[in-house]
Amino acid sequence: MTNVYDTLNERGYIKQLTHEDEIKKILAKDKVTFYIGFDPTADSLHIGHFIAMMFMAHMQRAGHRPIALVGGGTAMIGDPSGKTDMRKMLSKEEIDYNISCIKLQLSRLIDFKDDKAILENNANWLLNLNYVDFIRDIGVHFSVNRMLAADCFKQRLEKGLSFLEFNYMLMQGYDFLMLNQKYGCTMQLGGDDQWSNIIAGMELIRKKEGKNSYGMTCALLTNSEGKKMGKTENGALWLDANKTSPYDFYQYWRNIADSDVENCLSLLTFVPMDEVRRLGALKDEKINDAKKVLAFEVTKLIHGEEEAVNARTAAEALFGGGVDMSTVPTISMPLDMKNALLMDILVHTKVLPSKAEARRLIEQGGLTINDKKIEDKNAILLDEDFKNGSVLIKKGKKKYYSLIIE
Structure with a gap:
């Protein structure tokens, strides 16, 4: 049986990890409960979240148990990681609606039946906290000097970091502790911009529970020039068909740069790596065959096979000189x-x-x-x-x- 670590490493997911040798051994012999956090600040995830969904799906397919943690509590404040401005405040009703939408999207790749995966909401423990007790019990374990040195705060310090946002690292660390106590969760995964928060949670578990825990980050979805992918002329490339139509979604991947095809096939599809490398090596006009595979496979995962077929048919009809008006946006x-x-x-x-x-x-x-x-x-x-x-x-x-x- 292939160790999922080798799969993740071969496909280019792993950016940083805390205990490489230990993680390899654990993933090979144990059933690990791990979590990834999703910020419910919109009623849809976008393509930047999709790489985290694929990260989870590979882990689950290898027998490990995912926890999708939606930040119903932390969304009341907002994560400063990677942001230059303070986020808009949302009402509890807006957050609850967003969470219901996000679960449907996660379910396309993650199997939540029979406790194979868990959807948890950190509002369940954060919203009823006594602040004085929290600061005495949790805050005492955090060094302000170390927090200020974290990348997630550096950018915001230039414009002004509110105390509201400064609490975010404590709350995310507390999330990891709670999931460790409640579900035996021993590993946190996330985008590379979450590295400091992941380390904070691991340190808190060590100090409070005397246990080891682990962290891995995945590469953010960028093009060959290092710029974030998933931006269109209408904004983000959403996973919701009402925000980004399946046709527009398909066409985005059909039109990416030749140099990005192999990386996207590796990270965003389940196409075997031998085939990924073959398709990625195609040159000139033949690379369009690889782009068609990429566009179809990603659209199928997000919108289902029927919509992927419709999008492909519409594109081929249009560029072949015919017109299938029923499937054009x-x-x-x-x-x-x-x-x-x-x-x-x-x-x-x-x-x-x-x-x-x-x-x-x-x-x-x-x-x-x-x-x-x-x-x-x-x-x-x-x-x-x-x-x-x-x-x-x-x-x-x-x-x-x-x-x-x-």
Whole structure:
């Protein structure tokens, strides 16, 4: 049986770990209960969280038990890690709704049946804490000097770190302690920006319980230039189909840089590594075959096989000269805009952010309507343009929309 450590290492997940030799041995012979935290500040996870979901899924498939800890308590404050500004405060009702959405998304990769995985909420122990007791019992074990040296605080110190946020490391360390006591959780996984918080929790367990615990961080999802991936012109690449359509999600991966294909196949799919390396080694036009595999596999994991097939079919139809309007992202305009300038319609439907961008696109020859290039910046959509009740808009080389009238 393959040690999951070797799988994680081969696929490029492991960035830092606390006790390499011990972790290798433990993962080989024991069933480990581990946890990863998810911040419920939105009603959907995004692609940056997906790498953590895959980290969990590989561990579970190897026989280990995941705890998905949603921060219903810590979200009332906000994690300063990797942030330059203080986060927006959410109500308890908003947080509870976000948690319900996140569990559905996690369930696509993690099996929660029969206690194979646990969904826990740190609000269960954080919201009823007595602050004086907490500071006496937990705060005494934290060194302010060491905390200030942590990377998660350095960035925020330049703009001003509130005492509210300064408590976050104590609370996350307390989370690890509580999960250790309640479920025998001995390992915390997380993004590399969580390293300081993970170490803090391990130290707290050692001081309070006299036990060893362990930590591993995974690489953040970055491109070959070291920049974070998952940003689109409309913001984050969300896992919720209502925020990022399956077609747009598919197209994002279909259009990534050639140099990023192998890394994304390794981290974001279960494609065997021999095949990952073969696909990643393809050159020139053939690398598009690897991108199609990547786009299909990631979309299938997030949205299901049917949506992945639909997205692939739509893309192939569009780029093959045909049009499958049913699976192209749909946008709508009100009836009273029927005789408006095409530029105004593009801005209203958020195809483009401004009239200036619309004019520039038209001047550069980058806008077509039903396969006809638009050259007049004062163009108006006519009734005859709405074939079968919709208009096919092509922006640039690869972005398509189906425009309908509400």
